[in-house]
Amino acid sequence: xxxxxxxxxxxxxxxxxxxxxxxxxYKIRSYQNAYINLRKLDRPLAEMSDxxxxxxxGVGKAISGKIRELLDDGKMATLEKYRDMTxxxxxxxxxxxxxxxxxxxxxxxxxDVETIGExxxxxxxxxxxxxxxxxxxxQDQLKEQLEYxxxxxxxxxFAALEAPANAFIGQLRELLPxxxxxxxxxxxxxxxxxxxxxxxIGWEGDPSTLFQSLYLENIQPVNNGFEATTTEGLPLCIxxxxxxxxxxxxxxxTAGEDFMQAFIEAFPAVDFRHxxxxxxxxxxxxxxYIDPALRxxxxxxxLARADKLPLLIEETDxxxxxxxxxxxxxxxxxxxxxxxxxxxxxYAYIGISDHSKSAFYANGLQPERVLSQMAEIDALxxxxxxxxxxxxxxxxxxxxxxxxxxxxILQQFDFVIASVHSNLRMDEEKxxxxxxxxxxxPYTTILGHPTGRLLLSRQGYPIDHKAVIDACAANGVAIxxxxxxxxxxxxxxxxxxxxxxxxxxxxxxxxxxxxGIHDIHYGVISARKGGLSAKHCLNARPxxxxxAFCRSRFT
Numbered sequence: 001x002x003x004x005x006x007x008x009x010x011x012x013x014x015x016x017x018x019x020x021x022x023x024x025x026y027k028i029r030s031y032q033n034a035y036i037n038l039r040k041l042d043r044p045l046a047e048m049s050d051x052x053x054x055x056x057x058g059v060g061k062a063i064s065g066k067i068r069e070l071l072d073d074g075k076m077a078t079l080e081k082y083r084d085m086t087x088x089x090x091x092x093x094x095x096x097x098x099x100x101x102x103x104x105x106x107x108x109x110x111x112d113v114e115t116i117g118e119x120x121x122x123x124x125x126x127x128x129x130x131x132x133x134x135x136x137x138x139q140d141q142l143k144e145q146l147e148y149x150x151x152x153x154x155x156x157x158f159a160a161l162e163a164p165a166n167a168f169i170g171q172l173r174e175l176l177p178x179x180x181x182x183x184x185x186x187x188x189x190x191x192x193x194x195x196x197x198x199x200x201i202g203w204e205g206d207p208s209t210l211f212q213s214l215y216l217e218n219i220q221p222v223n224n225g226f227e228a229t230t231t232e233g234l235p236l237c238i239x240x241x242x243x244x245x246x247x248x249x250x251x252x253x254t255a256g257e258d259f260m261q262a263f264i265e266a267f268p269a270v271d272f273r274h275x276x277x278x279x280x281x282x283x284x285x286x287x288x289y290i291d292p293a294l295r296x297x298x299x300x301x302x303l304a305r306a307d308k309l310p311l312l313i314e315e316t317d318x319x320x321x322x323x324x325x326x327x328x329x330x331x332x333x334x335x336x337x338x339x340x341x342x343x344x345x346x347y348a349y350i351g352i353s354d355h356s357k358s359a360f361y362a363n364g365l366q367p368e369r370v371l372s373q374m375a376e377i378d379a380l381x382x383x384x385x386x387x388x389x390x391x392x393x394x395x396x397x398x399x400x401x402x403x404x405x406x407x408x409i410l411q412q413f414d415f416v417i418a419s420v421h422s423n424l425r426m427d428e429e430k431x432x433x434x435x436x437x438x439x440x441x442p443y444t445t446i447l448g449h450p451t452g453r454l455l456l457s458r459q460g461y462p463i464d465h466k467a468v469i470d471a472c473a474a475n476g477v478a479i480x481x482x483x484x485x486x487x488x489x490x491x492x493x494x495x496x497x498x499x500x501x502x503x504x505x506x507x508x509x510x511x512x513x514x515x516g517i518h519d520i521h522y523g524v525i526s527a528r529k530g531g532l533s534a535k536h537c538l539n540a541r542p543x544x545x546x547x548a549f550c551r552s553r554f555t
Contacts (some may be wrong), residue, residue: 001046007070007240008039010079011063016094017082019101020108033058038067046071046505055360089115089457096149099142106131111361117457120146121486125325126332127362136332151233155456156194159485161187161523167199168214172199175213179203180246184239184253188292190525192455192488196227196235200253202246206232207238245541247275255295262298266305295526300531301498310533313507315524317534319542320349321517323417323448323480323508328373329354330362332513335376339389341514349388349543352377353417356404358396365393367409374412386516390414390550394448399423401437403444410443415550417480418446420461428462435463436437439471446506446538447472449482449489456485465494473501476552483509483523484516495530504549505530506538 002010015031018024038045045053045067054064069076083091093104093116107113107240110131113122123143151160165187173181181201183190187197208224211219216228216236225239241249251272255263267285267356275281282289287304291312294300303309321342323428325331331338335352342350354373355364365373370393377389391414395404403410403418410416418438426434438444450468451460472479479498482489490498490505498505507523529535534540538549 002070003075004038004041004045007045007067008035010070010076011035011038011066013077013094014079014082016101017079017086017091019086020090020094021082022105023045025478030058030060030063030549034063035220038259044515068121085210087114089118092116093119095146098145103133103138106133115454115457116146117454117486118148120150120457121454124484124486124516125330125362127330127333130363150456153456154195156235157455157485158187158190158192158194158525159519161194161197161234164230164232167197168197168230168234171214172201172210175210176201176203180243182250184250185237186256186509188254189295190529191291191296191424192485192492192526196237198237198239198253200239200241200246200250202241202243202249204240204242207240210238244276245274247280249279250278251275251281254292256297258297259295262301266301291528293525294531296529297493303531310531312528313524313532313534313537313540315521317537317540318507318520318524319347320351320539320546321347321509322351322446322506322539323353323392323482323509324511324517325348325354325394326352328352328369329359329364330512335373335389336380337514338511338517339380339384339387342517343384343387345517348386349390349546351392351415351417353392353394355421356393356395358398358404359394359421364396364404365533367405369496370405370409370412386543388547389546392417394419395444396421397434397438399434401434401441403438403441407443413443413446414547416443417446417448418444419480420452424452424461425456426461428464430499431461432464432467436471439468439475439477444475444477445476446480446508448480448508449487449510450479451489451491453489455488456487460489466497469498469501469503470496472503478504478549480508481523481527481532483507483519483521483526485519485522488522488526492526492530495527495532499531499536504536504538505532507532508539 011031011130012035015028019028019074050064050068053059053067054061066076090104090108093099095306107119111122111127115546123139129136136384138423147160168179182200185198186194204412215231217231219226219228225237227237237252270284272281272284281554288309290300290304324338326335326338339350355362357364357366374391377391381389393413394417397418397420398404439447451463453460479490495505507520507527509519511517539546
């Protein structure tokens with residue numbers, strides 16, 4: 001039987017979802033008043049007769065009938081009608097504090113955004129600023145609300161947990177200064193998506209002594225440790241072991257399931273217990289140390305046994321910022337501001353890749369604006385040399401696989417990133433052929449975010465990855481690893497095949513603001529999982545080598 005609070009909240013939701021559809025304000029107000037009045041009742045509605053309910057302040061006959069529906073069936077026909085009319089993701093938005101139905105309706109109808117993840121990505125691309133009733137302040141507030149909402153769910157982007165995880169382990173190390181402490185499991189491996197942050201401590205003390213000092217909540221015991229959350233909502237699992245077993249346990253708790261199974265099968269007779277440092281595990285196995293990023297699947301173990309492990313790319317290896325947007329389209333900052341910021345971060349070059357003309361939602365550049373932007377780039381290159389700004393575009397891949405400009409415009413860019421942004425509901429055959437057609441275009445330099453996925457929000461359109469990568473190899477096209485933590489597309493698991501085929505990977509931040517350039521950090525973390533080295537990363541090349549690669553596509 002529903003409680004008064006549950007019934008009241010149902011009327012609140014009914015009023016909100018009706019407002020979302022622009023219904024009669026009088027009815028909406030009556031349902032919102034019912035919410036206010038019903039939640040204050042001391043006596044359970046379930047114990048009241050229909051006459052008593054109807055006589056309540058702000059109720060009346062119509063609302064009384066709806067309350068009876070809820071009490072008898074747990075459902076209300078009117079609400080179910082509106083639920084059927086509204087995408088689930090849009091309904092979910094109504095639960096975000098401080099984000100009202102009118103704003104949700106604007107985003108839904110004007111931007112065709114239907115999930116929380118799509119909305120967060122739209123915020124990241126500054127698409128809300130020009131909408132009626134929005135602005136930068138509203139957009140920034142909404143971003144905070146959305147990120148909080150995402151953190152409250154069961155899965156998290158790596159980027160959402162990294163900073164609080166680092167802060168927490170710092171506190172733990174201060175509390176236990178002479179103790180071996182390390183991240184382990186999925187967080188240590190740099191997985192794109194996390195359920196929690198796992199930590200191993202080589203300490204046999206009473207864990208309850210940590211709870212109050214670290215302000216932990218929701219504490220539950222698990223094998224060899226406990227789960228908890230911090231007051232900020234960071235989900236944790238902390239394992240304990242004897243200091244003399246620390247290396248063995250760290251190896252065990254870090255390894256992914258497939259990797260661990262392969263390791264056990266490869267060394268069945270070796271005893272890896274009671275090792276105090278992790279390096280000793282590899283020494284006993286007689287193989288080189290395998291970076292935690294590579295301890296996901298069996299192929300890295302095979303490389304280690306053949307002494308062919310790659311030298312993994314580091315963030316400092318990346319020389320240029322490829323794929324950035326300015327306020328010429330939907331970026332937050334000017335061309336000059338993006339260039340100077342990239343230069344000041346130590347990068348040698350930047351590619352300005354604003355949206356093409358078909359991306360009307362992102363203020364895509366018509367041909368005359370392309371030429372104006374190119375003139376600005378020429379002037380800035382004179383001023384900022386030796387720092388280099390490359391003329392680029394993120395060209396929409398149209399439905400037939402063609403690019404978004406005629407040849408006389410395309411040939412004036414230094415390089416072209418070709419990406420799909422529209423008509424995403426494709427089957428594998430259609431999606432794959434659309435991409436291959438774009439890859440075969442002589443002006444395509446880099447294939448952008450190949451599947452169009454948004455992690456935790458939107459599955460990518462299905463593609464034959466091998467066929468797409470093969471086409472890139474045949475046509476000398478690089479593939480983007482979009483470093484935005486909501487994309488990380490190309491998925492790291494396809495990097496080994498790309499490397500096998502000789503396809504370069506470009507770690508691109510898809511930056512829509514100066515700060516967005518720092519997303520290269522997340523791209524590098526993901527790229528390392530796929531075994532990417534600097535020599536196979538396009539934008540780890542010095543400026544002249546990068547320019548030479550771009551020119552090779554036009555000759």
